[in-house]
Amino acid sequence: MTIREMCESYNVTPRTLRFYEAKELLHPIRIGTRRLFTRRDRARLVLILRGKRFGFSLEDIRQTLDLYDRDGGVTAQRQRAFELAVKRLAEMEAQRAELDLAIAELKAELAEAEAKGLVPRHAA
Amino acid sequence: MTIREMCESYNVTPRTLRFYEAKELLHPIRIGTRRLFTRRDRARLVLILRGKRFGFSLEDIRQTLDLYDRDGGVTAQRQRAFELAVKRLAEMEAQRAELDLAIAELKAELAEAEAKGLVPRHAA
DNA sequence: CGTCACAGTGACGTTAACGTCAACTCCTCT
DNA sequence: AGAGGAGTTGACGTTAACGTCACTGTGACG
CATH class of the missing domain: 1.10.287 (Helix Hairpins)
Structure with a gap:
């Protein structure tokens, strides 16, 4: 999944995803220079967003x-x-x-x- | 009341009181260059601290x-x-x-x- | 081949509520 | 007069979670 698709699916900004990667919450793979978010990243993002809602x-x-x-x-x-x-x-x-x-x-x-x-x- | 006395009475730091003054939460009078906190300032501080406890x-x-x-x-x-x-x-x-x-x-x-x-x- | 749109990487900006110096200024005591 | 100690004003540092540029790279399309 590209960063754009992720953003639309989960209603976050690219900046947010890159930030989460920098903070080691996500570990997208690289195709050349581009990020690709795997099934695992999506699962993790769901948990992250839920965690945030809970404070x-x-x-x-x-x-x-x-x-x-x-x-x-x-x-x-x-x-x-x-x-x-x-x-x-x-x-x-x-x-x-x-x-x-x-x-x-x-x-x-x-x-x-x-x-x-x-x-x-x-x-x- | 001097700043020191205020700090001890209400368990805050001088920095905090000066900060509150800068933010216009307190209006101590000046004797020369020193601050003097009036009865009104103390009443206000009590309200401020209570407000903070409540978030x-x-x-x-x-x-x-x-x-x-x-x-x-x-x-x-x-x-x-x-x-x-x-x-x-x-x-x-x-x-x-x-x-x-x-x-x-x-x-x-x-x-x-x-x-x-x-x-x-x-x-x- | 030009250019567009999207990606990526710094790097600084933002908000809240102070903490932490640094560099005085005063007053007081001896 | 010198030493202290308290008080004062800047001014920069801190934490969290990104926002907002600015600049560079790159694949795709006409």
Whole structure:
């Protein structure tokens, strides 16, 4: 698959693919000077994009992908991904707890302001 | 309050306070060349730090703080803060939903691998 | 053979929120 | 007067994930 086809299929820019290669997330083969993305690269890109949606850094993703190639195979890769996901989840839930608290505080303050008749127009 | 006292009270560095001043989040008065942080600056700093914990950008925070000084007073400031908080909460809950899904997927995959007897040691 | 469109390689730009010097300026204490 | 220490202003460094040139190369087409 050429770089152009990749871009259209996965909705990324050429710059992005070249960047991922530089960061060793993808390893397209070369025909002369041109890049050709293999079936493996496409599979990896799918995982990369999914990882990004979940908020993982490219570095985290790279390390996870590498497990597949090196020793562990799919199993080690999945374990690693699982562990990272659990961590991220914990982080986000902690943040959510804080935010929930902030929202509650703000709501209380607004209610108070309203009770005092301080709120003008579109407050509630 | 001198910059040093501020740093110790709120656990920030001088650089941070000067940075906040440059970004117009704080407006300490000057005695000669030195900064003096007023009661108002301390109140603002508290709000800034709280905003940061909740994941707001300094720019968002600045705009919210400005509402206090300009026209609206406390009320407008609170409304603005409330609106921003609601937005952030929505963002984070959307992320959490995606993450929950990812975790579920990973768990399913791991379970499958385990069922097939592919998992070696500390998988479950 | 010219030229077009696409590819590839640097290399610098961008945003956020400060960290990390360097080089003063002042005030104070001795 | 000299030594310290705190404070001040630049100004460049840092991290992440690319964007945006600028310039070069190259295969295909008319």
